[in-house]
Amino acid sequence: xxxxxxxxxxxxxxLMLGLSGVARATPPAQRLPSAIIMYPNVRAEAGFxxxxxxxxxxSRDQEIKCHYLRAPICNGTDFFVRLTPNQPISxxxxxxxxxxxxxxxxxVPPFFGQGSLKCFVIPDENSDGSDQNAIQGRATxxxxxxxxxxxGAIGIERITAGxxxxxxxxxxxxxxxxxxxxxxxxxASEAGDPDTESxxxxxxxxxxxxxxxxxxxxxxxxxxxxxxxxxxxSTTVLCYDRQVLSQINSVFSRDVLGTPTGQVIVRGIQGAxxxxxxxxxxxxxxxxxxxxxxxxxxxxxxxxRIRIP
Amino acid sequence: MRRFRxxxxxxxxxxxxxxxxxxxxxxxxxxxxxWTAVLxxxxxxxxxxxxxxxxxxxxxxxxxxxxxxxxxxxxxPATPTRTFTVxxxxxxxxxxQLAFGPSIGIAPPQRxxxxxxxxxxxxxxxxxxxxxxxINMSDSDISVNCFFVKDAGPVLGCLEIGxxxxxxxxxxxxxxxxxxxNNPLTFTAAPPFDGxxxxxxxxxxxxxxxDAHNVLQGRATxxxxxxxxxxxxxxxxxxxxxxxxxxGVISLDGFTYDQCPExxxxxxxxxxxxxNSSMILTPCQEDLLTQxxxxxxxQMQIVNEFEQVFSSSTTFTCxxxxxxSSFSTLRxxxxxxDTAHVVLRGVSSPLVGxxxxxxxxxxxxxxxxxxxxxxxxxxxxSTVIFP
Numbered sequence: 001x002x003x004x005x006x007x008x009x010x011x012x013x014x015l016m017l018g019l020s021g022v023a024r025a026t027p028p029a030q031r032l033p034s035a036i037i038m039y040p041n042v043r044a045e046a047g048f049x050x051x052x053x054x055x056x057x058x059s060r061d062q063e064i065k066c067h068y069l070r071a072p073i074c075n076g077t078d079f080f081v082r083l084t085p086n087q088p089i090s091x092x093x094x095x096x097x098x099x100x101x102x103x104x105x106x107x108v109p110p111f112f113g114q115g116s117l118k119c120f121v122i123p124d125e126n127s128d129g130s131d132q133n134a135i136q137g138r139a140t141x142x143x144x145x146x147x148x149x150x151x152g153a154i155g156i157e158r159i160t161a162g163x164x165x166x167x168x169x170x171x172x173x174x175x176x177x178x179x180x181x182x183x184x185x186x187x188a189s190e191a192g193d194p195d196t197e198s199x200x201x202x203x204x205x206x207x208x209x210x211x212x213x214x215x216x217x218x219x220x221x222x223x224x225x226x227x228x229x230x231x232x233x234s235t236t237v238l239c240y241d242r243q244v245l246s247q248i249n250s251v252f253s254r255d256v257l258g259t260p261t262g263q264v265i266v267r268g269i270q271g272a273x274x275x276x277x278x279x280x281x282x283x284x285x286x287x288x289x290x291x292x293x294x295x296x297x298x299x300x301x302x303x304x305r306i307r308i309p
Numbered sequence: 310m311r312r313f314r315x316x317x318x319x320x321x322x323x324x325x326x327x328x329x330x331x332x333x334x335x336x337x338x339x340x341x342x343x344w345t346a347v348l349x350x351x352x353x354x355x356x357x358x359x360x361x362x363x364x365x366x367x368x369x370x371x372x373x374x375x376x377x378x379x380x381x382x383x384x385x386p387a388t389p390t391r392t393f394t395v396x397x398x399x400x401x402x403x404x405x406q407l408a409f410g411p412s413i414g415i416a417p418p419q420r421x422x423x424x425x426x427x428x429x430x431x432x433x434x435x436x437x438x439x440x441x442x443x444i445n446m447s448d449s450d451i452s453v454n455c456f457f458v459k460d461a462g463p464v465l466g467c468l469e470i471g472x473x474x475x476x477x478x479x480x481x482x483x484x485x486x487x488x489x490x491n492n493p494l495t496f497t498a499a500p501p502f503d504g505x506x507x508x509x510x511x512x513x514x515x516x517x518x519x520d521a522h523n524v525l526q527g528r529a530t531x532x533x534x535x536x537x538x539x540x541x542x543x544x545x546x547x548x549x550x551x552x553x554x555x556x557g558v559i560s561l562d563g564f565t566y567d568q569c570p571e572x573x574x575x576x577x578x579x580x581x582x583x584x585n586s587s588m589i590l591t592p593c594q595e596d597l598l599t600q601x602x603x604x605x606x607x608q609m610q611i612v613n614e615f616e617q618v619f620s621s622s623t624t625f626t627c628x629x630x631x632x633x634s635s636f637s638t639l640r641x642x643x644x645x646x647d648t649a650h651v652v653l654r655g656v657s658s659p660l661v662g663x664x665x666x667x668x669x670x671x672x673x674x675x676x677x678x679x680x681x682x683x684x685x686x687x688x689x690x691s692t693v694i695f696p
Contacts (some may be wrong), residue, residue, distance in 0.1 A: 010366045029418025032687050049673065055650050057684060059407070086407065086612040088650040090578045136684040138576065144671045146537065149678035185442040185481045185528055256476045263444050263481035278540060279530065284485065286436065286534030292541035293679065297526035298420050299446060 002147035027298035033057040034155030035132040035201060036168060036306075039087075039117040039139045040276045041151055041201050042068065042244075044094040044110070047143045052108075052117065054137040056083035062134050066119040067209055067308055068111050068148040071240035076209040078309065081106050081119070083135070095138075115240050116203045116274070118306065119153075122164050131158045132158040149278045149293045154179070168306040170205065178205035178272035179303030184264050184296045189246035189253035194289045196281045200248065203240040205272035205304035214239045217270040223251055228258035237273060272302040330411050335458055342657055407610045407618065409572065414688025417567035422446040423546030424522035425559050425693070428508040428529045430542070430589045430630075431457065432486035433501070436534040441508065442483040445476035447524035452476075452513045454557070456597060456695060457486075459506030460627035466602040467627040468527075468596070471696060472499050474510075492595070507591045509629055510692065513555040522549035542680035545661045557695040561593060567647075567661035568688030569593035575651045575683050579641035580633035583669035586681070590629040593691035594658035602626050605657035611638050614646035629662075652686075659689040 028034075042050045056062045061083050061084055068077045083089060089106065091097040096108040103238035117139070121132045137153040143215045157176045190196040204215035223231040235241075245252035254260060266275045277294035385681050431439045453474045461468040474497050476482055482497070484490035489501035509527070516519035527544040547559075547567040561569050578584050592603040604626040611619040619638040623631065633639040641647065653660060664681035671677070 004608075027421060029421070031419040031682065033684065034687070047671055049670070052671075053576045053648065055574065055684070057574055057686065083615045086618075086650050086652075087616050088612065088648045090648045135671060136574070138681070140666070140677075140679055142670045142677050144673045144675060146675045146677055147671070148539075148679045150666070150681070152682055153634070166320040174365060181527060183444060183446055185444055185483065226481060226483075228477045228480050230479075233595065261442065261483045263479060263482050265479075280537075283532050283534040283537055284438075286537075288533070288535060288537035290530075290532050290537040290539040292530055292532075292539040294528070295420065295543050297422065297444065297446060297543070299422060 009113070009231040018066065025172060025177055025180065025301040027179040027301045028154070028156050030155055030228065030298070031136075031152070032155060032157060033133045034136070035158035036122045036170075036273055037119050037135055037153035038156070039137060039153045040173075040203060040274045041114075041141060042093050042117050042139055043112060043114050043141045044092075044112050048141055048147075049143075050093040051090055051140045052137070053088065053223055054081065054083070054135060055088040056086055056135055058131065058134040060122065060131065060134070060194070061085065063122040063124060064119050065122055065308065066108075066117060066134060068109075068115055068117050069150065069207070069209070070111070070115040071112050071241060072238065074214040074239035075212065076308070077109055077111070078209075079108050081108065083158040087183070100139035105235070114242060118207070120168065120176070120308070121158075123215050128227040129284060133151045145289070147291050149291055151276050151293045151295060153176075154245045154274060157171070159162055166210065166308050168308075170305065171303040172301055178274070178304040180267060180272060180300035182266040182275040182296035182298060184275075184277045184294060185261055186245065186264055186277060186294070187279055188257045188260055188262060189244075189252050190254040190284050194282060197276040198280050198294070199242055200245060201240075201242045201276050201278065202235075202237040202266075203274045204237065204268070205302075206306065207239070208307045210307045211269070215271055217268040217273060219273055220267050220269055221248070222265040222267075223257070224263045225257045226261060229258065237268075266296070268302075272304045281292070339383035343591075355425045378549070381576060398436045407612075407652060409608075409610065409652065412571045412687025414563060414568045414571055414690075416570045416685035416688050417545070417547050419524070419546055419685070420543060421546060421548060422524055424512045424549035425547040425561075426525060426527045426544040427547075427591070427661050428527060428544045429506075429591045430531060430665075431486050431508050431529060432505050432531050433503050434505060437531060437532065438484055438528070439486040440532070441486055442481065442528045442530075443474060443476065443510065444481045444526050445479055445524055446526055448478040449521065449524070450475065450477055450515075451521075451524050452515070453510050453525060453696060454513045454555070455508060455510040457500075457502045457506055457508050458597065458627065459502075459504045463626075466600055469598070469696070470502065473497070474499065488661050505628065505630060509561055509595070511555065511695065517552045517554045519549060519552045522555075538676070538678050540665050540678055540680045542627065542663055542682055557598075559693040559695070560690075562690040563688055569661065569691040570683075570685035571654065571659060571687030571689045572685070573653045573660060573662060573683035574686060575653070575664050575681060576665055577633070577639070577648055577649055577651050577664055577681065578668055579644045579649055580636075580639050583674070584667060586667050587631050587665045588629070588631050588633065589660065589665065590625060590653070590660050591627070591691070592655060592664035593659040594662055596692075598694045598696045603658050605655045605660070607660065608654045608656060609636070609638070610652040611642045611644070612650040612652075613646045614648060617645070618680045619643070627671045650695070659691050
């Protein structure tokens with residue numbers, strides 16, 4: 001019994017020492033009602049348009065402030081959307097909407113070019129600040145020949161209740177953090193008719209639209225083929241960019257990678273990034289061109305700050 | 310002097326700690342504890358330390374705040390409570406707008422490394438095939454136990470085909486459902502699959518650690534070989550919440566694994582000329598061991614853009630793939646708007662599923678399709694039993 005008591009005591013000391021470790025940063029939970037939603041890809045240019053969808057998942061009215069960010073100038077265009085309880089709303093990016101059809105309090109400007117969209121829930125005067133996790137969204141880019149790429153918005157939950165501020169601290173305390181690592185499975189680039197050429201869409205999580213300071217960051221890639229061989233590559237992104245995988249580095253090509261698919265882990269260096277992939281491949285038996293949005297699995301979290309006017 | 314006082318305080322704290330940590334049994338037989346020996350041992354330990362251990366422990370250098378911020382959120386600890394998160398309960402104070410009761414559970418967070426995956430839609434039929442992809446997100450070897458399940462009709466019920474996949478650290482692994490795959494070097498084989506069904510995969514770790522369970526993610530791309538029509542989606546993931554061995558019984562109860570979502574929310578395009586989406590549903594509850602098929606009623610609440618609410622319902626067993634045209638309330642002529650917010654709830658069993666958006670668009674009015682993953686609300690216990 002004496003020995004047991006001594007062991008228990010030492011165990012308690014060991015536990016106390018162990019608990020003093022640093023907690024791990026975690027990525028934001030997805031597909032849940034959120035306070036901030038980030039559409040990684042909006043496109044309205046020759047041959048392409050985007051249907052932007054947003055839905056209020058609560059039984060309260062919601063006031064939402066949104067910002068388009070257009071590349072490569074990295075300027076913001078803002079607007080407000082007011083959603084009644086459980087209301088869905090959608091618009092074509094190239095046309096916007098002017099609140100017709102009963103959408104009182106909605107005026108979305110047209111958008112041209114490529115970029116991203118971020119939307120923020122503004123709690124009303126009756127809110128105690130705890131019910132800001134309210135919305136979700138999705139954007140579907142479509143073009144000629146059945147071209148379709150669709151992505152759910154990345155949701156950031158408000159974690160602690162509080163007043164609305166135009167500076168959003170995605171620090172894991174006020175809001176959930178931005179994802180740090182993005183894990184994609186990708187199809188290796190390969191010449192053909194048509195080519196198999198997937199594209200990566202990157203934007204920065206940090207954003208200062210109040211002072212119009214564009215964020216730039218190096219993005220590192222860790223690539224693993226099906227034989228567990230590991231490669232690396234990198235690129236740089238200024239607020240938003242869309243790059244063909246094989247142009248980032250030849251390691252994404254089948255010849256170098258050695259296998260038809262691989263896993264790529266994407267991570268921003270100076271700051272967190274938002275990343276999605278557009279799979280473009282040729283069907284194996286029919287040689288038809290196929291396109292699909294490829295949403296990543298997330299690991300770890302990283303703090304970021306967004307400032308809006 | 311201050312140092313001695315500090316040491317005395319530390320000694321007293323440790324003595325109290327020892328008393329508590331000895332547990333009830335030790336408290337009963339406290340006479341048997343040789344406190345002199347214990348204190349002497351502690352004294353020796355403290356002398357060898359030179360400084361009191363408590364200040365040293367609390368003075369652990371903190372990492373830069375940018376990356377080391379403690380996020381109480383969904384860390385993989387054993388405890389299933391996520392007290393930091395504002396639990397989403399959208400329809401609770403609905404003032405009667407939606408005819409659903411309050412939702413009290415916690416929905417499974419998505420796109421994270423998980424222990425159990427559900428691919429609700431796998432097809433190999435005619436010119437349509439599916440590329441299934443799994444990735445090991447850990448730096449350890451893992452073994453994954455998977456089952457294709459398809460509805461074989463009222464007599465045969467839900468038929469399953471089981472297989473195992475072994476993945477090396479960070480390995481991506483993909484195969485065509487119609488072809489299957491076989492690799493004798495890695496003891497990995499996925500059988501060919503025919504028809505329309507679902508795929509469920511659970512991590513079977515070598516060690517019972519929590520980190521060894523939450524390591525898997527997956528994706529499926531359903532495509533038509535002839536016209537390139539493609540639907541790609543991420544698997545619905547459930548994280549393990551406590552350490553333990555894999556037994557084939559996956560308790561989605563919010564304690565062992567995440568709960569199943571209580572409700573699925575979709576934003577959909579109303580059915581009209583040129584647009585006829587499909588809804589794919591599968592029950593969370595599944596007993597493949599005794600081949601007991603799960604049937605459930607699905608209640609639907611549909612909110613149009615004017616906040617008008619409609620309702621509908623359907624019933625299915627094993628798997629349901631239904632086009633919107635089979636629901637009058639999802640037609641534009643009924644809804645009155647181009648899009649709608651659909652809230653689904655399984656009555657006998659919670660559900661997982663997705664919508665396949667189908668519409669015409671672009672300058673050439675070509676046909677488009679894309680996967681429409683649900684937003685999740687609330688949680689509800691459920692069990693999946695593998696043979």
